[in-house]
Amino acid sequence: MAVKPSSERSKQPRRKKAPLQSKHELRSDAPLSLDRIVATAVELLDAEGIEGLTMRRLAARLEAGAMSLYWHVGNKEEVFDLALDQVLEYRRPLQNSAPEDWRKELVHMLEDWRASMLRHPWSASLLPRRALGPNILGRLELLSETLSRAGVADEDLNVAIWSLWNFVIGATITRANFDRSDEDRAAAQQRLTHLAESYPTIGRSRLLLDSDWDGTFRKGLDVLLDGLSTR
Amino acid sequence: MAVKPSSERSKQPRRKKAPLQSKHELRSDAPLSLDRIVATAVELLDAEGIEGLTMRRLAARLEAGAMSLYWHVGNKEEVFDLALDQVLEYRRPLQNSAPEDWRKELVHMLEDWRASMLRHPWSASLLPRRALGPNILGRLELLSETLSRAGVADEDLNVAIWSLWNFVIGATITRANFDRSDEDRAAAQQRLTHLAESYPTIGRSRLLLDSDWDGTFRKGLDVLLDGLSTR
DNA sequence: ATTCGCATCGTACAGTGTACGAGTCAATTG
DNA sequence: CAATTGACTCGTACACTGTACGATGCGAAT
Numbered sequence: 008m009a010v011k012p013s014s015e016r017s018k019q020p021r022r023k024k025a026p027l028q029s030k031h032e033l034r035s036d037a038p039l040s041l042d043r044i045v046a047t048a049v050e051l052l053d054a055e056g057i058e059g060l061t062m063r064r065l066a067a068r069l070e071a072g073a074m075s076l077y078w079h080v081g082n083k084e085e086v087f088d089l090a091l092d093q094v095l096e097y098r099r100p101l102q103n104s105a106p107e108d109w110r111k112e113l114v115h116m117l118e119d120w121r122a123s124m125l126r127h128p129w130s131a132s133l134l135p136r137r138a139l140g141p142n143i144l145g146r147l148e149l150l151s152e153t154l155s156r157a158g159v160a161d162e163d164l165n166v167a168i169w170s171l172w173n174f175v176i177g178a179t180i181t182r183a184n185f186d187r188s189d190e191d192r193a194a195a196q197q198r199l200t201h202l203a204e205s206y207p208t209i210g211r212s213r214l215l216l217d218s219d220w221d222g223t224f225r226k227g228l229d230v231l232l233d234g235l236s237t238r
Numbered sequence: 239m240a241v242k243p244s245s246e247r248s249k250q251p252r253r254k255k256a257p258l259q260s261k262h263e264l265r266s267d268a269p270l271s272l273d274r275i276v277a278t279a280v281e282l283l284d285a286e287g288i289e290g291l292t293m294r295r296l297a298a299r300l301e302a303g304a305m306s307l308y309w310h311v312g313n314k315e316e317v318f319d320l321a322l323d324q325v326l327e328y329r330r331p332l333q334n335s336a337p338e339d340w341r342k343e344l345v346h347m348l349e350d351w352r353a354s355m356l357r358h359p360w361s362a363s364l365l366p367r368r369a370l371g372p373n374i375l376g377r378l379e380l381l382s383e384t385l386s387r388a389g390v391a392d393e394d395l396n397v398a399i400w401s402l403w404n405f406v407i408g409a410t411i412t413r414a415n416f417d418r419s420d421e422d423r424a425a426a427q428q429r430l431t432h433l434a435e436s437y438p439t440i441g442r443s444r445l446l447l448d449s450d451w452d453g454t455f456r457k458g459l460d461v462l463l464d465g466l467s468t469r
Numbered sequence: 470a471t472t473c474g475c476a477t478c479g480t481a482c483a484g485t486g487t488a489c490g491a492g493t494c495a496a497t498t499g
Numbered sequence: 500c501a502a503t504t505g506a507c508t509c510g511t512a513c514a515c516t517g518t519a520c521g522a523t524g525c526g527a528a529t
Contacts, residue, residue: 039476039477061515061516061517062516062517062518063515063516063517066478071477071478072477072478072479073478073479073517073518074477074478074479074480074518074519074520075476075477075478077517077518077519078475078476078477079476082517082518083516083517083518131366132366132367134366134411135362135363135365135366135411135414135415136363136415137415139446141436144433144436144437144440145437147437147440147445148436148437148438148439148440151439151440151443151445152439155439161442161443164443164445165443165445165449165450165454166454166457166458166461168443168445169409169412169449169454169458170405170454170458170461170462172408172412173404173405173407173408173409173412173458174401174404174405174408175408176404176407176408176411176412177403177404177405177406177407177408177409177411178400178404178408180365180366180407180408180411181400181403181404181407183366184366184367184368202375205372205375205379206375206376206378206379207379208379208382208383208386209375209378209379209382211392212382212392212395212396212399214378214382214395214396214399215370218396218400219396223396223397223400223401226397227397227400227401227404230397230401230462230465230466230469231401231461231462231465233465234461234462234464234465235461270507270508292484292485292486293485293486293487294484294485294486297509302508302509303508303509303510304486304487304509304510305487305488305489305508305509305510305511306507306508306509308486308487308488309506309507309508310507313486313487314485314486314487
């Protein structure tokens with residue numbers, strides 16, 4: 008009886024090491040592993056977006072049969088979970104910074120977070136429905152730790168963490184969303200001028216048109232951090 | 239040649255008014271309109287979640303053929319757009335409040351926003367991919383207007399709006415997400431204690447376990463508003 | 470030589486969104 | 500009154516999806 012690994016980590020197949028072809032079947036190059044599957048899924052998502060990822064297409068890119076994937080992965084949802092978490096890996100910069108640099112560290116991590124997700128716009132729309140992978144948890148842990156080290160009292164910690172997390176998530180999702188829907192700037196522009204009558208303040212502030220997303224993110228973050236550190 | 243309305247608003251069918259049955263076909267009750275479709279879609283989403291909504295099931299609930307829906311609606315995506323916006327309608331409380339109550343008004347609208355989305359948890363996961371419907375824009379407009387009336391300078395307006403928006407979106411998505419994934423508390427609990435080794439600070443703060451979501455939301459909002467008003 | 474467990478994959482099935490075109494029926498026109 | 504139009508409904512069909520099931524191959528252990 009065969010038992011699938013599926014979600015037990017730490018399990019690499021030990022196959023033939025050197026012998027690259029058996030008989031005459033020079034099966035391109037592929038041993039087909041979880042890592043390869045996830046990496047290819049990210050590629051495919053980058054290239055074709057969320058609807059572009061189907062098990063058959065993914066398998067084709069791996070030069071494998073569609074059902075072969077199911078040995079390594081429980082179902083399609085799991086592929087999404089893994090792809091999302093993979094994209095959110097974070098290596099903290101080397102620890103030579105002074106302990107009062109906590110704010111710089113935080114901003115660095117949070118801006119990197121946002122940047123990572125914007126580099127893979129599908130990740131933003133995926134986030135709401137996915138489980139917390141190790142990389143996401145790692146970022147949360149780093150966040151808690153840094154805030155705690157910065158002197159935030161334990162009873163205020165959760166508010167601080169969630170406020171920052173919420174802000175990053177919201178900003179990223181919004182931004183990623185606007186990027187795509189403005190593929191057709193022309194249509195958007197026209198829609199906006201038509202809307203200016205019903206929504207005058209939005210129209211005046213040009214909120215939807217030429218927001219400086221990066222600057223807005225940075226400033227909003229400052230507002231939050233100011234508020235948190237004076238508490 | 240027939241021309242579909244599909245996305246031209248202001249178009250109600252004028253049919254037989256009083257005569258409820260023609261001949262002997264007492265066709266239950268259904269004239270099948272955009273409004274009825276959207277309302278039923280929301281019902282279905284509430285009952286079965288995002289994957290539960292299929293065109294065939296929706297049609298069945300309306301006692302109509304599946305393809306009949308496509309006269310009123312361009313495609314399934316549009317159904318999602320409309321359902322989402324429908325759920326986000328907001329009636330501002332009567333305008334008897336003093337002008338310095340802007341902060342109370344803001345908090346009311348934002349908490350109502352979050353509450354509306356949590357009442358229909360699918361809406362949170364839908365938000366990232368959807369267009370801005372009139373109700374969403376209405377809320378944005380109200381937000382701008384109130385902040386502007388509160389004396390926020392025009393050049394700070396966008397930062398303020400987006401910060402609040404981001405916060406609400408992020409908080410709601412996170413919350414809705416956790417609700418679902420904790421259907422099986424037992425599993426979550428066990429996972430958490432196992433994780434406590436790798437993520438000590440998260441474990442200590444019990445961040446994922448017993449957060450007071452409503453309180454955290456309210457406090458985070460205060461932090462933001464404090465930060466914004468002292469600028 | 471036989472067994473066993475890992476790994477791959479072909480076939481099949483139920484279900485999806487929707488294109489197409491035929492159908493119904495009230496209102497309008499000649 | 501007959502004919503035409505146009506709003507609306509819906510049955511059938513097609514390409515495509517995720518994945519259950521079982522057959523197959525293969526290296527290592529017995």
